[in-house]
Amino acid sequence: MTQAVLPTKTVAKIWGRETLPAPFTAPAGERIGEIWFDPPPALDRLLAKYLFTSDKLSVQVHPRDEDLGGAGSGKEECWLVIAAEPGARLALGFSAPVDPEQMRTAALDGSIEDLLDWRDVSAGEFFYIPAGTVHAIGAGLSLVEIQQNSEITYRLYDYGRPRALHLDEAIAVASGGVFDAGRYASTIAADETRLLVDGPKFRLAQIAGYAEGAAAILGKFTGAAQLLPLSGSVRVADLTVEPGQSAWASGFQDVTFASEGRCLIAAPL
Ligand SMILES: O=P(O)(O)OC[C@H]1O[C@@H](O)[C@@H](O)[C@@H](O)[C@@H]1O
Numbered sequence: 001m002t003q004a005v006l007p008t009k010t011v012a013k014i015w016g017r018e019t020l021p022a023p024f025t026a027p028a029g030e031r032i033g034e035i036w037f038d039p040p041p042a043l044d045r046l047l048a049k050y051l052f053t054s055d056k057l058s059v060q061v062h063p064r065d066e067d068l069g070g071a072g073s074g075k076e077e078c079w080l081v082i083a084a085e086p087g088a089r090l091a092l093g094f095s096a097p098v099d100p101e102q103m104r105t106a107a108l109d110g111s112i113e114d115l116l117d118w119r120d121v122s123a124g125e126f127f128y129i130p131a132g133t134v135h136a137i138g139a140g141l142s143l144v145e146i147q148q149n150s151e152i153t154y155r156l157y158d159y160g161r162p163r164a165l166h167l168d169e170a171i172a173v174a175s176g177g178v179f180d181a182g183r184y185a186s187t188i189a190a191d192e193t194r195l196l197v198d199g200p201k202f203r204l205a206q207i208a209g210y211a212e213g214a215a216a217i218l219g220k221f222t223g224a225a226q227l228l229p230l231s232g233s234v235r236v237a238d239l240t241v242e243p244g245q246s247a248w249a250s251g252f253q254d255v256t257f258a259s260e261g262r263c264l265i266a267a268p269l
Pocket of ligand 1: 013034049056057058059060077137145147153155
């Protein structure tokens with residue numbers, strides 16, 4: 001078995017935070033929005049990040065693989081809320097369907113923010129965001145994001161901040177529809193073991209302790225996987241992986257989950 005703790009990359013963002021929750025730290029004077037775990041070659045179609053917000057992210061959309069015609073990877077993504085300040089919100093899809101022209105007009109005058117379907121969120125909520133879904137993340141949130149390894153974000157609106165917009169590209173790939181919360185939103189308790197995503201682009205599960213059901217779920221991960229302990233450590237052969245770290249392993253033979261711990265495992269498909 002091969003295993004290693006993954007190097008991290010700390011990314012400053014206009015909407016990031018100068019103070020991060022332990023065990024993370026932000027370099028003095030920098031607003032850190034994202035902490036990435038560099039995937040190993042065996043998992044290079046997958047990217048895991050922590051996101052920490054103090055302000056709203058852009059109103060944005062990501063393309064599907066098919067939209068890019070082979071020139072890069074699309075970006076399906078999912079978020080597990082790990083902490084939320086009171087009133088923290090995020091937006092997924094529109095409250096009522098809009099057509100491309102309405103979307104363009106609303107992006108240009110900023111009213112797109114009010115057309116989005118914002119929801120209050122709290123720790124434990126989980127969302128899968130199919131590529132093509134117009135979305136925005138609000139202030140006061142800490143999330144774990146698992147995504148296709150792609151950095152293609154098309155911004156529709158950025159609250160007048162001096163960052164590039166990509167209106168034509170966004171409208172070409174965006175759905176003007178309502179988010180299917182019944183299918184793509186759920187809540188997971190910290191002590192629950194569950195398969196959270198089963199394709200099409202990646203698989204993701206939460207393992208809490210080493211419950212009965214965990215063996216069946218782990219059986220679905222047939223190759224290399226990434227481990228991201230959220231509480232309690234995970235042993236991967238001779239490595240101890242702590243919350244805030246992430247490791248990869250070529251298999252699960254030598255992986256031991258803490259009996260009181262909570263760990264995400266992810267693999268590309
Ligand atoms: O364009 P900004 O606002 O910086 O947001 C970009 C960020 O958006 C989030 O929804 C995620 O997709 C992140 O992976 C991405 O880096």
